[in-house]
Amino acid sequence: MKNKVMKAAKTVFSQREVTVFLIIVLVVVVTSIIQPKFLNTNNMRSIALSVSVDGLFAIGLTMALILGGIELSVGSVAAMTCVITGYLALQGVNIWVACIASIASGLVVGLFNGFMISKIGLPPFIVTLGMENLARGMAYIITTGSPLSVSGYLSQSFRYFATGSVFGIPVLFIIFIVISAVAFIFMKYSKTCRNMYYVGSNENAARLSGINVDRVKIGVYVTIALISTLAGILSLARFNVATPELSKGAETTAISAAVIGGTSMTGGSGGVLGTVMGIFLLKIVNSALVMMNVSVYWQEFVQGAILVLAVTIDYLSHRKSGKPSFIMKFFGLDKLVGAKPET
């Protein structure tokens, strides 16, 4: 009986998600002692909102990384679809019709990325780097470079998705949590998504297991593009402005979140739960810095430091296999962790 409990504890604490969660708790506790205002509703709301859109990109990047690829165009696809929706709304097109049009454009982007990567066989880095410029460029062309104000053109029901709240919780955040949950369940338990891990782990072996590798790849890149499209549309609803500068550099934050959450850059392992933890950690630390009156210019610096630190600790702890990580020791959990079956 006692053994069983220990074993269960072992599996729980040997997971990256738990480690990141514990760090989050630590940051929250320390910050709220120094600055009690950190815990007030307004600040919680603002953290939740900032997590939501970047979190969607991070989910997309997690899928790309698990597949053994990368997706650099998430931010600019969001900008393009945001601008398309806003532009059409300005022309008097019904907002929901405009949404469908921008979803269609997102679909085209995803199919293009997927086709070039799978059927033509180009490296994902190059294809999505190109798409990052193509989509951003399209956003500039449509807006001729300046933000389009759509104030008054968007229906209240549309704006509700990004500005409304239920029992004080922002709807935008609820959407993010729902999508995270769906992605988590699918990636962990569905047959379709398992193939993603097989392809990312060893593409040749996946092909020789009878898996249709091309279809898996196209499916993933289409899904990512659609998630980015959703992020773009929600940003329009939230800010009431269609700006071509939307989410510039979002892909780097998204990669950081995924990697901090334990997703491997070489493909085949990782998951959404860790990524969600990762994006929370990054945003909470940002907010903590603001709360403690640290200049905003430190934010990027600290984000970089967290990423390098997380990956270094992980590397060092895995290099000598079987040894618990530094963080584990810090929390006194190392005694629980022995050999490490895959989770």
Next chain:
Amino acid sequence: MNSALLLEVKDLSKEFPGTRALNNVRLDVRRGEVHGLCGENGAGKSTLMNIVGGVFPATGGSMIFDGKAFNPRNPKDSQDSGISFVHQELCLCPHLSAAENIFIGRLPNKGGKINFKKLYEDADAVLQTLDANFSSKTLVSNLTVSEQQLVEIAKAVSLNCKLLILDEPTSSLTDKETVKLFQVVKELKKKGISTLFISHRMKEVFEICDRVTVLKDGSYVGCMNISEITHEDVIRAMVGRDLGELYPDKSSKIEEDKFLIKVENLSGDGFENIGFTLKKGEILGFAGLVGAGRSEVMRGLCGIDPIKSGEIYLNGKKQRFKRYRDAVKKGICYLTEDRKNSGLFLQMSIAKNIASANLEAVSKYGWIVKNREYSMSEKYVKALSIKIPGLSYPISNLSGGNQQKCLIGKWLSTDPKVIIMDEPTRGIDVGAKREIHNLLRVLCEQGVGVIIVSSELPEIIGVADRVAVMHEGKLAGFLQGENISEENIMKLASGASLSMASGVS
């Protein structure tokens, strides 16, 4: 001090956290001898060689090399002392020329600029002594594996090495290339250079070595003079018991008129006009030199690579496989020769690996049911007596033999009618080899068709009931029963006229 000994290893031990990889191991290499090192996978051969090569230090014992105490702290130390290590997986820079690889780190220069003229002259001179017939200007990526090996050996020779370590050098060579490699080793021997030869293949050890040291489970078993012993002696020392018959009995009940597979005029990239049948109850072997197109035929047959023309009949019914999945659904599966690069999902769990070919069987409405996944994996782990620490552990933790068995289990889960195995026991130790051969025979007796492609002639001869020999993309002939001999296979494989090989059917 015994000046006849070049390398003297005494009571060497190595402990890794949790395991003792070497336990008081001895090894003596004389000057100018070819010394074999044998042992099953995990016996400690690589650990020993890595210590001698300076990759990591020993935790106990001592070494004397060339009359001096020898404690290499890194590979360069070892190299400077005169030891060159040619790894099983070659480590060359593919985008550089052979010459640049040979003199890597010590390119001749004149006033800070590389003196390419001298570089190529020197490199060509070294290559010539090894009887190589390619220019040192050739890019390594354009060389065959055996030529690349020559580049590694040339590097060793140019470093004035006294001891050359060859780790499984023949595993990716054809028989012809192996012969050539042995000539090179013999030449080096005449010059007084000792060679430490690590191999699983008894035949080669007996052909080239003067003495052989056997390790088992990290311990020293013995050192024997090749002239005084037989293959069985070495195998017994390696395994610690008699293996009995090396290969399972051949089939007794081949159903002559029942064709599981019939292939006619199959042509594709690298092969043409291939026609053969697989009868119920027989194991069909495909022999031939590396590059003869055997794997290509199998991949074409399964729909992995496209075919140009040809007909495939499965149980008398004509099939058309547009992609591999179609073949799998009809019950044909292919196990790759390259486990690591195209067979295993290395960092994924054993259960996930076994389930990978048949997710349908372990899922319900598109959702994977973990219990089913584990019970199915468990079933094959038990049935094939695979040794594992637990189903959730990464498959990379297993030995080559157990990994191969997992792959067999993975395909058995698809309920196959025909199993095609490409190099079924490459890189697998003697004991596990036998288990896999027995397993193939059992499957065959249960009515599953078995085709093996193998470059190891003893394996083909020992396991197959009938052998198809290929030469340069074409079928050179079939051999059956008594006529399956090394001589006949080699004649057909090397393209000698059919009449020269007796008993061709």
